[in-house]
Amino acid sequence: MTDPTSAEPTGPGPEWRGVERALLPLRRLVLLGWLLPLAVALGVLLALTAGPVWALFALLPLVPAGWGWGALARNWRSWRYAERADDLLISHGVLWRETTVVPYGRMQLVEVTSGPLERRYGLASLQLHTAAATTDATIPGLGPAEAERLRDRLTELGEARSAGL
């Protein structure tokens, strides 16, 4: 306690966990769900108004779709989280990297949400709220069982280490 910088309660390093593989097809589906209809609509519109050659421009939305296909895979691999003795670490991002540390004692609310599409893929996401609205700590793509385990564990730890403002 005298020299907080040298305190090392967690041992050699945190144990990182990734998120479920099913998150990747889900995100790719959403990506194509936006860009394919756009390409088709653009193609039909151009073919009807300007001529079939111009309709080739409709292939343009497919370029970001192809890039996004790979980028989503890299982004999926970058999502990871670690439970340490006193805080939760969440890290994500490939180009823009972000690592958030949330002490258990500071969590006000732990929320597990699961939309219809996520449920189809057997996924849930976990969101942590502290008293600061700027703390945006979300872990997407957890298995429902893992999400519930994490929620219960975080709530329990949060109560044990709770602190006022």
Place this chain on the structure above:
Amino acid sequence: MTADRPDTAGPRFLPRRPEGNRLHPITPWRRAWAPLAALLAFAAHDFRQAREWSEQLTAGWVGLGLLVLLPVAAGYGFLSWWCTSYLVTETELRIHTGLLFRRAAHIRLDRIQAVDISRPLLARVVGVAKLKLDAVGTDTKDELAYLGEPEAVALRAELLARAAGIAPDAAPEAGEAPSRELLRVPARTLITSVLLLGAGWGTLAALLAVPTLLWLATENVWTVLAAAVPLAGGCWAASAGRVVREFDWTVAESPDGLRLDSGLLDRRHATVPPGRVQAVRIVEPLLWRRRGWVRVDLEIAGVGKDDDGGGVLVPVATRQDALDVLTRALPGVDPDAAVAAVTPAPLRARWCAPVVRRGYGHGVTPGAFVTREGLVTRRTTLVPHAKVLSVRFSQGPWERRHGLADISVDHGANGATTARLRDADEALALLEAQADRSRTGRRTALPDRWLTTPERGRAAPEHGGGTP
């Protein structure tokens, strides 16, 4: 609500009165203005139609209208006063309001962040005051308007004493805690400091230039007025309004916390309990620096940044005086050491932020996380380690190329402060160390009820929250 208590039952034709104390009987007269104000707002909103109507009005119609409106307004005022009450219990302050839509606010006493008494000019004449409460997690301030002045002072003392953890039976008699003056801002210093700010001159220049240009361009009086009125308002707020609001600013120390009194026409009395300050910002505008003046802003949970005058600890003072006051507001933090600990961002950060880089700085002391930014107006932000809610490391591709990264900490006043463009290795080490530091900082921090001893302080919130 089930038992028919004698003091809550009125005559049968009146709605049930919620239990508790009433506001001052002057209140209905203020409330009576609401319908009239609504009518005026409607007239101003639909100006042309209102003028058409006013041309058709005769004295008889006006009289009839007043005959109908005044009793309705008075009745509304009376009924809303009738349905408003407050009650202090062991753990809560209960406020009941609303005639049609009933609202019952129960504010936990140990969550109260600050209690303000404000006395607008008219209220000062009548001898009443308004009590405003800041609690954690509420967006709007709950207020009790109006109370008799002695009653307001006594209620504030009782609320603060109970929030501080003085034995509940003794709380009503504890009375106003004694205070000791720490700082008083002379009128001359305040006026000079406002004159040295860019904002007032900027809006004044805009006020002179924009309407003139608009007049030359359009020659339409209404357009010119539409532009000039908001600008004049801004100009007033940045210059004379500021002097009026911050006139005779006094900071005093008492066991309740820091007392802030200010105002030329409307007197404002705020009390900031110790240990509830989430972050502190030392602001140094360019033209103040030669005189060594600074302003100190506070961030307190539940207090909005745009509240009038909200969040200012010291409007202007010499650096040393301001830092002395700051020591009282942030127990356990040494502001001098914090300011001295700031080191600038590395030189290679100029590839990311060519000019503003020179403003960026960051430092850590045993008490606080410190960041600095700004070239023209230099802002140094101090967040005590105990108040840090989460820590974030972020790095974009361009920053990674230069081995730089940003570290942000979030605090309880819904805000974050960012140490920009630090060395990436240093930032990673900071991320680890800051989490540890805020953990140990919390253990040694003051208890929520700051007058209780540490042993009782840990037990008190559970006890207080559990028994209603």
